[in-house]
């Protein structure tokens with residue numbers, strides 16, 4: 001039977017219906033078409049579910065665990081093994097072999113999104129086949145839309161299952177509070193608001209910002225032009241889950257932790273959500289490098305394959321999967337977007353310096369160790385003008401905190417909490433208005449500038465009248481509770497190395 005309803009039309013209907021804009025029953029014609037034509041055509045589309053839903057099914061969790069276990073049992077030279085797949089993201093320093101497609105992950109450029117989508121796509125096919133469950137799809141960790149889902153999903157926390165067997169979803173190499181379920185991701189670490197307000201997928205020179213990263217002509221393993229979503233929540237979640245020296249905080253080891261794949265499924269989902277907002281938000285399909293550069297992967301039969309950007313743009317039509325996005329998620333998203341499109345032109349403007357740590361003639365570096373450090377930033381061109389006083393409320397543009405020329409040990413460095421204008425004597429609290437997120441040096445090139453969008457924090461501090469003085473302070477705090485626990489369990493034998501940088505600035509594209 002030939003179909004009068006194209007797949008594209010079906011999909012539009014599907015997203016329309018699931019968005020909750022109208023009940024199925026209110027449009028009988030559409031619902032009839034939907035019932036008669038769509039079901040058959042979309043039956044092969046895998047649905048990536050929120051882990052909170054997925055884990056309600058013991059069968060699904062068992063399939064996920066079995067798939068990982070089977071992959072882990074394979075030789076690391078087998079492209080469908082757990083280690084081979086993880087090594088495609090990065091390899092430990094002790095590894096001297098260089099097998100095909102190892103260490104090819106893309107960070108810090110506009111290839112970040114497409115490369116990770118391709119990576120997840122083939123990993124998911126391998127996992128499905130290994131699990132023996134032909135319906136298995138990768139779940140995602142939705143720390144974005146639901147504050148009560150910001151601790152590590154329960155099935156990942158314990159080394160052993162109730163029957164005494166090994167839990168393949170668990171790894172020890174995480175921040176202790178993560179596996180204990182006591183450390184929840186803070187909203188300043190997972191917020192996607194700044195990224196979603198951008199309407200441009202890419203930017204073209206440093207100092208500018210975009211949703212998806214800087215345009216480059218070929219893949220970058222550790223670029224310095226990460227997009228806003230790569231910075232937060234992506235890098236933030238990596239370092240909070242990994243702690244000082246866990247796997248998730250290092251590019252080389254991250255994909256060995258099973259939660260990596262659920263984290264990246266969520267990042268991939270957020271890319272889809274960004275596109276749904278429209279108003280100029282589109283993929284860079286006019287860019288021939290983004291569209292046509294080939295990346296190498298392996299399918300479930302260990303056959304070498306390549307994919308290009310143009311092959312992965314439509315996840316349902318080209319890759320046979322979609323996300324289970326609930327209407328509730330949509331509502332949260334829309335509320336988050338209520339303060340307008342303020343960014344589309346901002347990207348072409350040169351950032352203006354609002355505040356900086358004093359420049360010193362000796363070119364001394366600022367060092368962070370195992371104690372909190374507070375730096376006072378001055379307003380260089382102010383001459384009495386206070387750029388953050390309430391009368392100058394930021395309504396357009398964005399405010400960025402920059403830590404310039406950072407040097408660190410990628411295998412072992414503290415993911416410092418960063419606070420703006422934290423008053424002396426007030427204990428640091430990641431759920432306070434002063435908190436802006438972690439110094440998340442994941443995939444960060446040495447001596448590059450680390451940037452964090454602090455627009456929302458500054459606006460909130462202005463609203464609360466907490467940002468009135470002649471200077472503004474930035475405080476770096478080692479995550480105290482975790483350090484304490486690690487000392488007690490004697491896991492801090494390799495002392496975290498010092499983080500050094502040249503200066504801290506606050507800039508605006510307003």
Ligand SMILES: [Cu+2]
Nearest residue numbers: 234238254264
């Ligand atoms: Cu990642």
